[in-house]
Amino acid sequence: AVAMPAIAQSAPTVKWRLASSFPKSLDTIYGGAETFAKRVAEATGGKFQIQVFAGGEIVPGLQVLDATKDGTVECCHTASYYFVGKDPTFAFDCALPFGLTNRQLDAWYRHGNGLKLMREFFATYNVHNLPCGNTGVQMGGWYRKEIKTVKDMEGLKMRIGGFAGQVISKLGAVPQQIAGGDIYPALEKGTIDAAEWVGPYDDQKLGFNKVAKFYYYPGWWEGGPQLSVLVNKKAWDALPKEYQAILEIAAADAHVEMMAEYDAKNPTALKQLIAGGAQLRPFPKDVMDACYKAAQELYAETSAKNATFKKVYDDMKKFQADQVLWGRIAEGTYHNFMASVR
């Protein structure tokens, strides 16, 4: 039954600007913000318009949190681990080495304490966070030489950021911070020995297989990096409740959409990369084990220095232990069987 209401009510017109951390060339991640904005517009009959700007257009990619916090823009779309320099706690909203996978993160956020704890944390930065996308487990990057043992990590100059850089430092590697567009020439010249980016679909666009043929997996520092829309708290609070609800569910739709798009696009890209000369290699077990051990040391050190990090880490770690246990049973054996029959 569709009926007109007795009293005509009206929804306000809203125009927001969203600063993305990402260039348009990362179409799947950048596209997450566009999907979000499109759904919001559709759900409000065009009354709530969010204009999406690529990284650098109105705000530099790594300054979108500050711009949102200060109200320069109403919101941004970003990977929260970009801000671990301000506080390592930001990593829990995105990814940290040997952290949660996309499904585990959804479960911890929605039916564990994850979202509650992180919204308390984001509130101290004057923003309200909405999960909006995930890439799934990323690849471990491109290497000019094979990594046969943990000794091959010593002295390795690798483009890798944040926590993961700190982890490989403990193994004697030398992490480097290099912007996306500068990675290819650095690898080509040998200024660096290795570089990680995202996964097959995004890596292919940068052509790394031409200058570093060994392609390692898994990206243990990104087991399910989540992207987020961060909204200025004052802008959020000024919205009618209906619009807040629409933003939440539009973000959920864009969340599913990004994961689906990566899953659909990665296999073809990987096949093409292999056809183009990429040599696919799993990280040796001793490298994985050493990195895992170094990561646990790092978390203990960070927890000792930062009480908020410790509180969130302890909660996540406990949740993760149960998830990994359960994941080995029905889900794990099904995936492994399906892999065995093809």
Added chain:
Amino acid sequence: AVAMPAIAQSAPTVKWRLASSFPKSLDTIYGGAETFAKRVAEATGGKFQIQVFAGGEIVPGLQVLDATKDGTVECCHTASYYFVGKDPTFAFDCALPFGLTNRQLDAWYRHGNGLKLMREFFATYNVHNLPCGNTGVQMGGWYRKEIKTVKDMEGLKMRIGGFAGQVISKLGAVPQQIAGGDIYPALEKGTIDAAEWVGPYDDQKLGFNKVAKFYYYPGWWEGGPQLSVLVNKKAWDALPKEYQAILEIAAADAHVEMMAEYDAKNPTALKQLIAGGAQLRPFPKDVMDACYKAAQELYAETSAKNATFKKVYDDMKKFQADQVLWGRIAEGTYHNFMASVR
């Protein structure tokens, strides 16, 4: 910037009834419809109300498709594989043996041909489908005796439905159709030898561990069963575009929510079941292999008889092959490593 519009527009009041196929006792699956209805109400400021009825309250659980098709109710929430008796093609919207996992299904629906093909199919039943929930890989059920080899499947009387029943028939087992509430006494008396239900969280409520202690995994016939909201086409077409968009994204939110809830609740339930005497067992490889082979035969037979099934199956199968290949790389090795360090 929030401003009032120059011309006040109004959204209509809508009241719908949703018939769920599920009892309230299956709170996670039944709850998917409640989450959906709640999000729609929130996003419309209460103007669009969907009242949820449990299976049997106004429509018997397995007749909700007919009730929606005929307009007795505007929509339903169901597992589409309940309707494989009408046409086996319904299974692709939910699950079929050795089919897609939840993430693979999302990818096929959104960035493959899945949703397009299935919307064409559902339109012939006068309904519009919205994916709304997934349980993840289910468990393989409860057995009074151990299954040590494929020979132990011969003569096994098992409560199992649909395609999976046809698959185990090929191995000499005897599938039985028994309603949820009647499974426990049948297992207790030995009228049946085994029964499958859902997974730890739902199985625990029915107490199967007390009467059949061997708990097998994985549920190879349900690698990622999707639930769906099916909407009567006339009711759908009568909605303003904004409301259609809100239904789509509200369903997407409920979709993520259900998977997260199952993932969060299953581990605790599994631990309690094991503490209560359940003996956890993986299906032997020869049983899995024989079931896989039987399933492929069944799909060839069904494809020969039903051109629509063949069209959708061929598309799904091709998509699945790429997904399984990619899933072995970053995602698979990450999960397996994380399982190895605990």
